[in-house]
Amino acid sequence: MRRFNLLRGILISLVIISFYACKSDPVSPDPNSTYTPPVSAEGITVLESQYLDTTSLNNVIDRFESSPNYYLANLGNHVQNLANNSGANIIWYAKITYASTDNKGAPINLSAKLIYPYKPFTTFKVPLISFQHATELMKEHAPSQWQAYKNPGDFTEVEIAAGIALKNQWAIIMPDYQGMGEDRTEPHPLCHADRLAKSAADLITYTIAYLKSKDNNTNLEWNGKLFIMGFSEGGYSTAATVREIEKRGGINITGAVCLDAPFDLTGTMLQVMLSDAPFGAPFFLPYLLRGYNGVYEDSKVFNFDSLLLPQYAKDLFTYSDGLHTAHDLNAKMPADKIIKKIFKQSAIDSLTNPNSRMRMFLHENNIWYGWKPKTKMFIAHAMNDDLVPYGNFVKLKQEWGALPNVEYFELGQCINYLGSVHGSVAPWAFLQGTLWISEQAE
Structure with a gap:
C-alpha cells in the first residue's frame, strides 16, 4: 500500500x-x-x-x-x-x-x-x-x-x-x-x-x-x-x-x-429524491423510475400515472425514454429543481415506509445489502x-x-x-x- x-x-x-x-x-x-x-x-x-x-x-x-x-x-x-x-x-x-x-x-x-x-x-x-x-x-x-x-x-x-x-x-x-x-x-x-x-x-x-x-x-x-x-x-x-x-x-x-x-x-440517494433543496441533475429521478418501471412493470409499483402528479406523468415518461437529451428531460421537471415535487403524496408515503413494496425494491438494490466482496x-x-x-x-x-x-x-x-x-x-x-x-x- x-x-x-x-x-x-x-x-x-x-x-x-x-x-x-x-x-x-x-x-x-x-x-x-x-x-x-x-x-x-x-x-x-x-x-x-x-x-x-x-x-x-x-x-x-x-x-x-x-x-x-x-x-x-x-x-x-x-x-x-x-x-x-x-x-x-x-x-x-x-x-x-x-x-x-x-x-x-x-x-x-x-x-x-x-x-x-x-x-x-x-x-x-x-x-x-x-x-x-x-x-x-x-x-x-x-x-x-x-x-x-x-x-x-x-x-x-x-x-x-x-x-x-x-x-x-x-x-x-x-x-x-x-x-x-x-x-x-x-x-x-x-x-x-x-x-x-x-x-x-x-x-x-x-x-x-x-x-x-x-x-x-x-x-x-x-x-x-x-x-x-x-x-x-x-x-x-x-x-x-x-x-x-x-x-x-x-x-x-x-x-x-x-x-x-x-x-x-434507500439512505443517501433517497434523501436526494425527497430533499427540499434543488438538485443539480433533475433528470436522474424520472430516469431511475422509468428503468425500475421497465424491470418491475408487472408489479405496477413504478407506474408513472400512479406515482407522479398528472402535470408531470406523461411528459416525464416520454422524455425519459433514452431518445431525448438530459436538457430536454430537465425542462419537464420542476423549474426550481426540487425534484420531489413530481410525486403524489401517496408515492412519498411509500418511499418513506420501509415496509412498502417500492421501498423494498429499492432496498434490494443497495449495493451493500446482503454481501461483502472477496475481490480486491x-x-x-x-x-x-x-x-x-x-x-x-x-x-x-x-x-x-x-x-x-x-x-x-x-x-x-x-x-x-x-x-x-x-x-x-x-x-x-x-x-x-x-x-x-x-x-x-x-
Missing part, C-alpha cells in the same frame, strides 16, 4: 509538472502492412470495426488538454505522456454484440465496445479491463456508438479508454447495458444491480473466451488478469458485477475500482460530491467495515469547474483508478 501511495504521488506530481510537456512520440503506421480487423468468435459478434493510428489518437486526446476542467486537462496530459512501450501502431475499436438478458430476464443481444492495441505480426499479452460507463441518458451515446471525431464531447470516457488501451497495452471492453446502444426496445435500468451486473458479467465471460480463441484476428493473448472499473453509475455497476461474478464462480477478478458511486439507494477493491469518493453525495461512501464503509481486501480512498474537497462537482471530478477519479489498476497489473 505504501508503495502504491508513493507511486501515485510521484505520478500525479509528474502529471502536474509536465502539464505543457511534449506528448510521447507517435508510432507511424506501416504503409506496407495490412491491419487485420477483429472477427467474430466464441459468442462475440463483431458488427463493425475501425482503427486509429497513434497520431490520430493523439489528436482525439489533445482537446482534453485545453479543457476548462483542470482535472480533465490533467488526465488528458497524463494519457498523452504515457510511454507507448509496446510500439503498437494503432488501436482497433469495434462495435460488438453478445447474448445476455433484458429487463425481464428474457434472452437478448446486447452491445458493447471492444478497444485494443495492435501491431502487425506482434502478439500482445494483455489484461482485460471492463470499463463500465457512467450515467448516460441518450441511447446513441452509449460506448458502442463511438466513432473517432464524431461528437467528441459525448464520448469522453471512451476516448480516454482508447488512449489508455494503447499506452498501457490493455484490452478494454465497455458494456452499453440494457436499453442502451443497439438495444432500443426497452428503458435503461439505471442503478438496478441484477440487470446491470448480468449485462457486464455476460460480456466479461464471452470476452475471456474470445481472447483465448485463436480465431479472432486480434493478435492478443490474455494474461489472466481481469479488472472492472467505473464512475458514478459505472461504479455502482462495477460493484454489482463483482458480486455477480463471485456468485457465479469460475472467473477470478484481479481488482475492481468503484468511483463516486450511488451505493446507498478500490473505493474512492469526492467528499463534496453534489450529485452522488459522500454519504454513499460512508454507508458502504459502515456496512462492509474494515475488510483487508478493500481500500477506501477520499478524493478530498474537489473544485466545481463544469457546473457540478460530480461531473468535474470524474477525470480526477479516473486517474486514481487507472493508477491503482496499473499497480495491480504489474
Whole structure:
C-alpha cells in the first residue's frame, strides 16, 4: 500500500509538472502492412470495426488538454505522456454484440465496445479491463456508438479508454447495458444491480473466451488478469458485477475500482429524491423510475400515472425514454429543481415506509445489502460530491467495515469547474483508478 501511495504521488506530481510537456512520440503506421480487423468468435459478434493510428489518437486526446476542467486537462496530459512501450501502431475499436438478458430476464443481444492495441505480426499479452460507463441518458451515446471525431464531447470516457488501451497495452471492453446502444426496445435500468451486473458479467465471460480463441484476428493473448472499473453509475455497476461474478464462480477478478458511486439507494440517494433543496441533475429521478418501471412493470409499483402528479406523468415518461437529451428531460421537471415535487403524496408515503413494496425494491438494490466482496477493491469518493453525495461512501464503509481486501480512498474537497462537482471530478477519479489498476497489473 505504501508503495502504491508513493507511486501515485510521484505520478500525479509528474502529471502536474509536465502539464505543457511534449506528448510521447507517435508510432507511424506501416504503409506496407495490412491491419487485420477483429472477427467474430466464441459468442462475440463483431458488427463493425475501425482503427486509429497513434497520431490520430493523439489528436482525439489533445482537446482534453485545453479543457476548462483542470482535472480533465490533467488526465488528458497524463494519457498523452504515457510511454507507448509496446510500439503498437494503432488501436482497433469495434462495435460488438453478445447474448445476455433484458429487463425481464428474457434472452437478448446486447452491445458493447471492444478497444485494443495492435501491431502487425506482434502478439500482445494483455489484461482485460471492463470499463463500465457512467450515467448516460441518450441511447446513441452509449460506448458502442463511438466513432473517432464524431461528437467528441459525448464520448469522453471512451476516448480516454482508447488512449489508455494503447499506452498501457490493455484490452478494454465497455458494456452499453440494457436499453442502451443497439438495444432500443426497452428503458435503461439505471442503478438496478441484477440487470446491470448480468449485462457486464455476460460480456466479461464471452470476452475471456474470445481472447483465448485463436480465431479472432486480434493478435492478443490474455494474461489472466481481469479488472472492472467505473464512475458514478459505472461504479455502482462495477460493484454489482463483482458480486455477480463471485456468485457465479469460475472467473477470478484481479481488482475492481468503484468511483463516486450511488451505493446507498434507500439512505443517501433517497434523501436526494425527497430533499427540499434543488438538485443539480433533475433528470436522474424520472430516469431511475422509468428503468425500475421497465424491470418491475408487472408489479405496477413504478407506474408513472400512479406515482407522479398528472402535470408531470406523461411528459416525464416520454422524455425519459433514452431518445431525448438530459436538457430536454430537465425542462419537464420542476423549474426550481426540487425534484420531489413530481410525486403524489401517496408515492412519498411509500418511499418513506420501509415496509412498502417500492421501498423494498429499492432496498434490494443497495449495493451493500446482503454481501461483502472477496475481490480486491478500490473505493474512492469526492467528499463534496453534489450529485452522488459522500454519504454513499460512508454507508458502504459502515456496512462492509474494515475488510483487508478493500481500500477506501477520499478524493478530498474537489473544485466545481463544469457546473457540478460530480461531473468535474470524474477525470480526477479516473486517474486514481487507472493508477491503482496499473499497480495491480504489474
